[in-house]
Amino acid sequence: LAKTxxxxxxxxxxGQEVNITCSHNNIATNDYITWYQQxxxxxxxFIIQGYKTKVTNEVASLFIPAxxxxxxxxxxxxxxxxxxxxxxxxxxxxKSTFGDGTTLTVKP
Amino acid sequence: ExxxxxxxxxxxxxxxxxxxxxxxxxxxxxxxxxxxxxxxQGPQFIFQYYREEENGRGNFPPRFSGLQFxxxxxxxxxxxxxxxxxxxxxxxxxxxxxLTDTQYFGPGTRLTxx
Numbered sequence: 001l002a003k004t005x006x007x008x009x010x011x012x013x014x015g016q017e018v019n020i021t022c023s024h025n026n027i028a029t030n031d032y033i034t035w036y037q038q039x040x041x042x043x044x045x046f047i048i049q050g051y052k053t054k055v056t057n058e059v060a061s062l063f064i065p066a067x068x069x070x071x072x073x074x075x076x077x078x079x080x081x082x083x084x085x086x087x088x089x090x091x092x093x094x095k096s097t098f099g100d101g102t103t104l105t106v107k108p
Numbered sequence: 109e110x111x112x113x114x115x116x117x118x119x120x121x122x123x124x125x126x127x128x129x130x131x132x133x134x135x136x137x138x139x140x141x142x143x144x145x146x147x148x149q150g151p152q153f154i155f156q157y158y159r160e161e162e163n164g165r166g167n168f169p170p171r172f173s174g175l176q177f178x179x180x181x182x183x184x185x186x187x188x189x190x191x192x193x194x195x196x197x198x199x200x201x202x203x204x205x206x207l208t209d210t211q212y213f214g215p216g217t218r219l220t221x222x
Contacts, residue, residue, distance in 0.1 A: 043213030
């Protein structure tokens with residue numbers, strides 16, 4: 001499974017919408033795109049998953065273009081508790097390769 | 109629904125020793141994956157077990173080995189510990205019969221090798 005590319009860090013303010021974009025240059029046909037959130041000294045927590053177009057759940061939206069070479073995680077109205085590392089992955093039947101993630105810092 | 113649990117929470121060993129880490133999968137899940145996460149880095153895939161058989165392995169030497177039991181709990185064994193083995197070890201369970209399965213991670217075991 002390929003490793004994805006994403007920005008090392010991002011800053012935002014409470015109440016803003018945050019968009020984190022990821023490159024999936026080597027994604028395979030059967031791979032899904034999955035995003036995880038991780039707080040210090042905890043295991044990653046599933047946020048959202050999709051194959052293409054748009055997926056929305058109660059915490060985030062995921063936008064995937066037709067070529068699936070990128071994805072954008074959208075977090076509406078972030079709060080201080082959204083400060084964490086966010087990982088985008090190509091996943092296939094439970095196998096995943098994590099990159100180094102994007103550290104999101106939400107400021108008051 | 110019971111989440112993924114790991115034991116112990118923390119562990120200190122010395123170089124050359126052996127260690128066994130344990131993971132209890134989420135109820136109903138038949139697959140467990142183990143990851144090593146060094147400080148400041150993303151989790152690195154060690155291996156995956158599916159129905160008690162190894163089902164994929166990352167770039168880790170044979171001194172990293174595992175077991176999955178009929179109740180789908182799992183162990184990670186590391187022999188001849190090295191200083192660089194100090195890391196957070198994560199297990200994740202999933203129901204890997206479908207491509208869209210989601211991995212549920214445990215809280216991890218923090219291993220320190222002195």
